[in-house]
Amino acid sequence: MLRQALLAVSKSQRAERVISTSPLTRDVVRRYVADDVGAVIGELTRRGLLVTVDHLGEEVTDREQAGQAVREYLRLLELLPAGADVSVKLTALGLRLSEHLALGNAAAICRAAAAAGITVTLDAEEHDTIAGLHAVHTELRGDHPDVGVVVQAYLPEALERCEKLGGARVRLCKGAYTAPVAYTSPADIDRSFVRCLKVLMAGTAYPMVATHDPRLLRIASTLAVLEGRDVTGFEYQMLYGVRPAEQARLAGLGAQMRVYVPYGSDWYAYLMRRLAERPRNLAFFLRSLVSR
Numbered sequence: 350m351l352r353q354a355l356l357a358v359s360k361s362q363r364a365e366r367v368i369s370t371s372p373l374t375r376d377v378v379r380r381y382v383a384d385d386v387g388a389v390i391g392e393l394t395r396r397g398l399l400v401t402v403d404h405l406g407e408e409v410t411d412r413e414q415a416g417q418a419v420r421e422y423l424r425l426l427e428l429l430p431a432g433a434d435v436s437v438k439l440t441a442l443g444l445r446l447s448e449h450l451a452l453g454n455a456a457a458i459c460r461a462a463a464a465a466g467i468t469v470t471l472d473a474e475e476h477d478t479i480a481g482l483h484a485v486h487t488e489l490r491g492d493h494p495d496v497g498v499v500v501q502a503y504l505p506e507a508l509e510r511c512e513k514l515g516g517a518r519v520r521l522c523k524g525a526y527t528a529p530v531a532y533t534s535p536a537d538i539d540r541s542f543v544r545c546l547k548v549l550m551a552g553t554a555y556p557m558v559a560t561h562d563p564r565l566l567r568i569a570s571t572l573a574v575l576e577g578r579d580v581t582g583f584e585y586q587m588l589y590g591v592r593p594a595e596q597a598r599l600a601g602l603g604a605q606m607r608v609y610v611p612y613g614s615d616w617y618a619y620l621m622r623r624l625a626e627r628p629r630n631l632a633f634f635l636r637s638l639v640s641r
C-alpha cells in the first residue's frame with residue numbers, strides 16, 4: 350500500500366513542487382544523488398569500484414528537452430574514465446514522442462561512448478515503455494553490440510526476455526515501478542529473479558546482477574561458480590547510497606562491483622522510487638523534515 354502510494358506521489362507534479370523546493374529535503378537527496386558527480390566518481394574509482402552514471406531526467410515531452418539530455422550525456426562522457434558505463438532512460442531521450450527519436454538520440458550517445466571506451470546501458474522504466482525499450486535495444490545492437498539493457502524480474506515476461514538476450518549485457522533487477530501485470534509478492538519476484546539469473550549465468554549473456562538483497566547476491570555468486578564464470582564473467586551492481594559497506598566488501602574480494610551514480614537537478618521521481626523501496630526510508634525522510 351505504502352509503496353503504491355509513494356509511486357503515485359512520484360508522478361504528482363504538485364507533490365514534486367512542494368517536496369523538491371523544500372531546502373529540508375537536501376540531506377535525503379544527498380544520500381542517493383551525487384552532489385558533485387566528478388568528485389563521487391573519482392572517490393569510487395579510487396576505492397576500486399566501477400561506475401555507471403545516470404543523468405537524472407525522464408518522461409520528457411518535447412524534442413528540445415530530449416536534445417538537452419543528449420548534450421548532457423555527451424558532456425558527461427568527457428568526464429568519465431574508460432571502462433565506465435552510462436545509464437540512459439529512453440523516456441529522457443524522447444521515447445514518449447517517438448521510438449525513432451529515442452533511437453536516434455540513443456545512437457548518438459552510443460557513438461560518443463564507443464569512441465571514449467565507455468558502455469551504455471538502457472534503463473527499464475514504466476511497463477508501457479518496455480516494448481519500445483527492447484525494440485530500440487535490438488536496433489542499437491546492430492552497430493553497438495555491447496549496449497546493455499535492464500530486465501525487471503517483476504514482469505512475468507522477464508524469463509523470456511533473458512532467453513532472447515544471448516550475447517547481450519543484461520542488467521537484472523527486481524523492478525521499481527508499478528505494472529498491472531507485475532508480480533507483487535516479494536517471494537514471486539525473488540523466484541523470477543532466480544529463474545532469470547540461472548538463464549543468464551548459464552548462457553552467453555554478460556549478467557549484471559543489480560540487487561542489494563543478500564540472499565540473491567549469494568545465489569548469484571553460487572550460480573557463477575557452478576557455471577564456471579570467473580570474476581570477469583559477470584558483475585554486481587548497486588545504487589549509490591545503498592549498502593556502501595557491502596559494495597566495498599565485494600570489491601575487496603576482487604569482484605567487479607559497479608555503483609549506479611545518479612546526478613542532476615531532476616531527482617524527484619528517482620528519490621520517490623528509493624523511498625518506496627523501503628518503508629524505513631520514509632520514516633528517515635519524514636524525520637529529516639521535522640527535525641530542523
Ligand code: FDA
Pocket residue numbers: 471472473474499501520522523524525526559560561562563586587588591592608609622623624626627630
Ligand atoms: P530489496 O528491495 O528487497 O532490498 C534488499 C535490501 O537492500 C534491503 O533490505 C535494504 O537493506 C537494501 N535496500 C534496497 N533498497 C534500498 C533503498 N532504496 N534504500 C536503502 N536501502 C535499500 N529498477 C527498474 O525498474 N529499472 C531500472 O532500470 C533499474 N535500474 C537499477 C540499476 C541498479 C544498478 C540497481 C541496483 C537497481 C536498479 N533498479 C531499477 C531498482 C531495482 O528494481 C530495485 O527497485 C532496487 O534495487 C531494490 O531492490 P533490491 O533488489 O535491492 O531488493
